[in-house]
Amino acid sequence: MxxxxxxxxxxxxxxxxxxxxxxxxxxxxxxxxxxxxxxxxxxxxxxxxxxxxxxxxxxxxxxxxxxxxxxxxxxxxxxxxxxxxxxxxxxxxxxxxxxxxxxxxxxxxxxxxxxxxxxxxxxxxxxxxxxxxxxxxxxSPLDELNVQNQQLIAALDEVRAQRDELARLNAELEETNRGVMALYHQLSEELEETNRGVVALYAELDEKSEQLAAASEAKSRFLANVSHELRAPVTAVIGLSRLLADEGSDPLTDEQRRQVDLIRGSSSDLLSLVNDLLDLAKAEAGRLEPVWEEVDLKAMFGQLRGTLRPLATRPEVDFRIDEPAVASMRSDEVLLARVLRNLLTNALKFTAEGEVRLAVRPVESDVEFTVTDTGTGIPAELHERIFEEFYQVPGSKALNGKGTGLGLPYARRLAGILGGALRVRSTPGEGSTFTLRLPAS
Missing domain, CATH: 3.30.565.10 (Histidine kinase-like ATPase, C-terminal domain)
Structure with a gap:
């Protein structure tokens, strides 16, 4: 148009x-x-x-x-x-x-x-x-002017309504801002109070940690000193009891010989406990530094077979140490032998019949030792508690010797020192399997 x-x-x-x-x-x-x-x-x-x-x-x-x-x-x-x-x-x-x-x-x-x-x-x-x-x-132009005036009045009314709405919104926003600021101040005060409490709690925790560390160090020193002081007199008692029972000494009555045997047996148990305490104290105090060297596993297994064979006196128990599937590995031979000896000794104590077996195999970049027995077994809820000092499974009785509850905790600490881990898998009535996993190099 x-x-x-x-x-x-x-x-x-x-x-x-x-x-x-x-x-x-x-x-x-x-x-x-x-x-x-x-x-x-x-x-x-x-x-x-x-x-x-x-x-x-x-x-x-x-x-x-x-x-x-x-x-x-x-x-x-x-x-x-x-x-x-x-x-x-x-x-x-x-x-x-x-x-x-x-x-x-x-x-x-x-x-x-x-x-x-x-x-x-x-x-x-x-x-x-x-x-x-x-x-x-x-x-006419006058008519158009009237229309323009009406439009202008409508626009002014709309502007006035928008201005009033804007004023209302500003008032609501101002009220909201006051509420937000009040809430912000309240939250800031609560947060500051919480922070003060957290700081105080951390300070208390630090103090408790220092006290625990000091108590642990004092306990380790006490165990080491007491164990060392007890070892000499206990060894002397064992030696004297042997002299009394020797055939070259004055003859003893049957009752005296029985009592001397009791003294010697009790002294041997006490010496074993003292030695375990001393070893555990050294491990806790960090005094055991591993000597890294190439370990011949075949020779080590042969030594374990020879030293532990006298403990396997029951014909119902088949004591087996398999030929190692790993020829050698880099580790501390003395500490590794202690761990395996503790595990095998523990298995022989609680296995009445069946089998006690030691084996080793490579697993990826690690070496895995397994000590398996067909003993009494351990309930699942106690799998971690047996690694606590002096803890013994309720109702369990050693078939030879007496347990101190220190062998397994000591073995786990040595496994950690060697850079590995010790875990157990066991079922009551079926036996247990202790697995020691260490890096191969």
Whole structure:
């Protein structure tokens, strides 16, 4: 649709027409006012240059949406830069505003996208709009001024309502901020109080840790000193009892010989306990430094077989030390032998019949020793407790000798010193398997 601009009164006509077109194509009332105001301002500036102009209304696709496009064309060229400067404020009312020279004159392009709620503009609908606009009778400038005043009043009312709403929102926000600040201060105070409590707790924990470390060190020193002091007199008692029972000494009655044997047996048990305490104290105090060397496992197994064979006196128990599947490994031979000796001795004490067996095999980059027996077994809930000092499984009785409850804790500490771990798998009535896993090098 095209309209000619010749005199200033035509500005009112195109303003009215722009508002009618915007309403027909589905723009909201505020956008109708913006479109009409923008077109009237462009028309006024173009007419001020002293030349006629044509105003064209077009509906076309703008990407995925539909837009109402307006063009104000004047026949003369030049002055586009000044025209852009004068119309800069108008661009804020439209989605697009451009000033260009098409070769025959200057064209001002404007566009406003239609809302998604706008009715679909079919060809039939477009014909209806054109026919209705053709019957439109322009009002006088006074009528247009009244319309502008009404629009201005409506805009002012809307601005006032928005200002009141903004004031209400600001008041609510201020109240919320006061509540947030109060909560923040409260939380800050609570957090500060909690931090003070945590700091005090850590200080107390540090103090307790130091006390525990000091108590552990004192216990280790006490065990080492007492064990060392007890070893000499106990050894002397054992030696004297042997002298009394010797055939070269004065003869003893049967009762005296029995009592001397009891003294010697009790002294031997006490010496074994003292030696275990001394070894455990050394391990806890970190006084055992491993001597790393290449260990010949075949020779070690042979020594264990020879030293422990006298303990396997029951014909019901098959004592077996398999040939090692690993020829050698890097470890401390003395400490490794102690661990295996403790495990084998413990197994022989609690196995009445069946088998006690030592084997070794490579596992990835480690070496795994297993001591298996068919003894009484250990309940699952006690698998970790047997590694506590002086703990013995309730109801278990050693078949030869007396257990002190120190052998397994000592063996686990030695395993840790050697860089490995000791674990147990056991079922009551079926036996136990102790596994020592150490790095091969």
């Amino acid at each position: 095209r309209v000619r601009l010749r005199v200033e009164q035509d500005v009112f006509v195109v303003r009215q027409l722009a508002r009618e077109v915007a309403r027909e194509v589905g723009l909201e009332q505020q956008d109708q006012t913006r479109l009409a105001t923008a077109l009237s301002e462009v028309s006024r500036v173009v007419l001020a240059a002293g030349t006629d102009a044509d105003v064209t209304f077009t509906v076309q696709q703008d990407g995925v949406s539909t837009a109402l496009r307006l063009a104000v064309e004047r026949r003369s060229s030049g002055g586009e830069q000044q025209l852009r400067a004068e119309l800069g404020h108008v661009g804020r009312l439209m989605d697009m505003l451009e000033v260009e020279n098409d070769g025959t004159g200057t064209v001002v392009w404007m566009a406003r996208r239609l809302p998604a709620s706008a009715p679909r503009l079919t060809q039939e609908r477009m014909d209806e709009i054109r026919a209705g606009l053709a019957r439109h009778v322009p009002g």
